[in-house]
Amino acid sequence: MHIAVYPGSFDPITNGHLDIIRRAAGLVDKLYIAVLVNKQKKCMFTPQERVGFIEQAVEGIINVEVVSYDGLLVEFCKKVNAKAIIKGLRVITDYESEAQMALINKKIEPDIETVLLVATENYSFISSSIIKELASYGSDISEMVPTHVQEAIVKKWREES
Ligand code: ADP
Numbered sequence: 001m002h003i004a005v006y007p008g009s010f011d012p013i014t015n016g017h018l019d020i021i022r023r024a025a026g027l028v029d030k031l032y033i034a035v036l037v038n039k040q041k042k043c044m045f046t047p048q049e050r051v052g053f054i055e056q057a058v059e060g061i062i063n064v065e066v067v068s069y070d071g072l073l074v075e076f077c078k079k080v081n082a083k084a085i086i087k088g089l090r091v092i093t094d095y096e097s098e099a100q101m102a103l104i105n106k107k108i109e110p111d112i113e114t115v116l117l118v119a120t121e122n123y124s125f126i127s128s129s130i131i132k133e134l135a136s137y138g139s140d141i142s143e144m145v146p147t148h149v150q151e152a153i154v155k156k157w158r159e160e161s
Contacts, residue, residue: 002027004084004115005077007034007069011043012149013054014131016123020088021058023117030063032080037070044132044156057146074109083112090119090127 025031033054037047047068054066069076087098102114126144135141135153
């Protein structure tokens with residue numbers, strides 16, 4: 001059984017993330033989406049909210065499971081018996097940090113491989129932070145995130161302003 005983990009903050013999930021999820025789910029028997037709980041990083045949504053948004057977005061993809069984790073990614077991978085970490089590469093500047101993380105993870109756990117999937121062209125400019133910024137100016141983000149996520153972001157900005 002081929003098991004992989006797709007980790008990230010997913011604050012919140014975008015159509016770019018979803019594209020990677022669909023493509024990765026097609027490559028393995030089981031894909032865990034691991035939502036990083038990082039107390040240092042200030043997120044717009046709680047880990048529970050982020051998990052909930054992803055669960056709603058991946059409904060129907062049967063080999064995907066969404067979980068939150070804190071601690072070392074490779075430890076989580078070992079726990080669920082995953083042999084691969086999936087990451088998305090948008091622009092060449094992503095490569096530097098992704099390659100560094102891949103090398104560190106390989107050093108800690110040589111049996112786990114990092115697999116980098118190149119973003120689909122139409123999604124390569126999308127990031128969670130860009131979407132939050134656009135939404136804060138009232139821009140239309142409907143083509144970049146699932147509808148339920150769009151509604152949640154708009155609601156959040158209304159509450160905060
Ligand atoms: P971000 O805040 O940069 O969107 P995340 O931690 O949520 O970052 O991203 C998790 C993973 O998904 C990373 O490997 C990142 O490169 C990838 N990713 C994020 N957005 C996209 C996209 N639009 N297309 C492909 N991969 C993406």
